[in-house]
Amino acid sequence: MIESALNPAQASFRHVIPAGEPWIGTVRQGQYFRILDLEGNQAVDTLFYRADTLEERYSATDTIRAQGNIYLTTGTALLSNEGNAMLTIVADTCGRHDTLGGACSAESNTVRYALEKRSMHSCRDNFLLALAKWGAQYGKDFSKRDLSSNINFFMNVPVTPAGKLTFADGISGVGRYVEMRADMDVTVLISNCPQLNNPCNAYNPTPVEVLVWD
Numbered sequence: 001m002i003e004s005a006l007n008p009a010q011a012s013f014r015h016v017i018p019a020g021e022p023w024i025g026t027v028r029q030g031q032y033f034r035i036l037d038l039e040g041n042q043a044v045d046t047l048f049y050r051a052d053t054l055e056e057r058y059s060a061t062d063t064i065r066a067q068g069n070i071y072l073t074t075g076t077a078l079l080s081n082e083g084n085a086m087l088t089i090v091a092d093t094c095g096r097h098d099t100l101g102g103a104c105s106a107e108s109n110t111v112r113y114a115l116e117k118r119s120m121h122s123c124r125d126n127f128l129l130a131l132a133k134w135g136a137q138y139g140k141d142f143s144k145r146d147l148s149s150n151i152n153f154f155m156n157v158p159v160t161p162a163g164k165l166t167f168a169d170g171i172s173g174v175g176r177y178v179e180m181r182a183d184m185d186v187t188v189l190i191s192n193c194p195q196l197n198n199p200c201n202a203y204n205p206t207p208v209e210v211l212v213w214d
């Protein structure tokens with residue numbers, strides 16, 4: 001548990017992402033980026049891209065291999081598919097974040113829960129919608145090929161001794177946060193998880209806040 005010395009009142013950017021909604025934004029090299037769990041026990045599905053291209057992006061496999069640990073916390077360098085540090089986690093009052101569980105989707109809702117859950121909102125749909133709108137500004141047609149394995153900030157996905165993943169009740173709480181220093185200009189794509197069928201957000205999606213300091 002490492003706390004940050006940065007004061008939210010001095011942040012250069014603050015935005016509350018409503019429960020279940022996507023957000024996309026840019027963080028410049030050297031800036032600090034915090035995600036704040038406002039009401040506790042929320043899952044924040046996140047992807048990072050090099051800001052001027054979607055070709056270089058966060059790589060869960062490279063990040064896990066480099067640090068020799070499947071969980072993310074203070075000190076973790078979030079590596080790209082080209083082996084470059086994109087951001088480094090510099091403060092963390094939750095203590096552990098998942099990068100194995102992936103993003104919920106219409107398909108996973110159907111397989112894990114029930115056929116009638118197929119139409120429910122999902123992180124994958126949030127990602128695709130935000131990417132498509134964002135790309136349209138630049139005349140680019142971003143789609144599912146631009147998605148990769150994501151980070152689930154604040155989500156508790158313990159691996160059992162048998163090697164299985166479990167979606168457990170969260171270990172985050174009101175006001176917990178994770179803070180990163182950007183090591184390159186990055187585009188941040190977030191789905192503030194709308195999931196209602198597992199305890200990743202206590203069956204009750206809630207808002208989170210993103211903050212940036214220069």
Ligand SMILES: [Zn+2]
Nearest residue numbers: 104123193195
């Ligand atoms: Zn989700």
